[in-house]
Amino acid sequence: MNAIVPVQIQMMTSLEIAELVEKRHDNVKRTIKNLVDQRVITLPQFEETSFLNSIGRKQNTIVYKFTGEQGKRDSIIVVAQLCPEFTARLVDRWQELEAQVAQPVFDISNPYHLLQAIETQAKQNIELTQKVEKLEPKAQALDTIAETVHTYCIRECAKTIGIKEKDLINLLLQKKWCYRDAEKKLQPHAQYVLNGVFTNKASPVIKNQNDGQERVFLHMRVTAFGLTRITGLVNKEKLK
Known part of the structure; x- marks a missing residue:
């Protein structure tokens, strides 16, 4: 029927x-x-x-x-x-x-139609469960990364994500997540430091040979949370 x-x-x-x-x-x-x-x-x-x-x-x-x-x-x-x-x-x-x-109309008083509706719902539940099972390992992996306290350099991030380092740098510059300072070093824009994507790590104090002054250099590092955000950006831009 x-x-x-x-x-x-x-x-x-x-x-x-x-x-x-x-x-x-x-x-x-x-x-x-x-x-x-x-x-x-x-x-x-x-x-x-x-x-x-x-x-x-x-x-x-x-x-x-x-x-x-x-x-x-x-x-x-x-x-x-x-x-x-x-x-x-x-x-x-x-x-x-x-x-x-x-759109077909099911008569729930009809046993055949009721059974058909139950079977359809069961199939949809199975499909949904299969999709969740496929997505769950990826979600767990991102959660694991986000919960760590380590920071990463751009090269490590690119290697982890699976793209070329120069492509990742160009993307971050294009999206204005970071910029190059006067010495051509990558520096994060303030808003992405505040929201926890990047952090600046101070290198050991060194002496400047020209003026005799001691200086501290800041190196941009990517947080664990930032790695998940950058991975999402790369996936969105389909660079992989």
């Missing part, structure tokens, strides 16, 4: 079209009438209906009803005349209506 499919005809009113294209309903109806007079579209059926206006009051109006394939064609012509940029929005709406019509 097959699922019961109700006999329905997809339908859209001139009021719905007005809402989709963000135009006054009377303007939409005027366009419809002009196209009918020009014999570009057929005269749709019409009926009186009520709706809530902009101040929340109930108001009666006459709406045109576009039904079936002819209604779909004519309504697209109407929207193309009114607002060409909204034609795609109308097509999407018709597709939604057609999908609703094609």
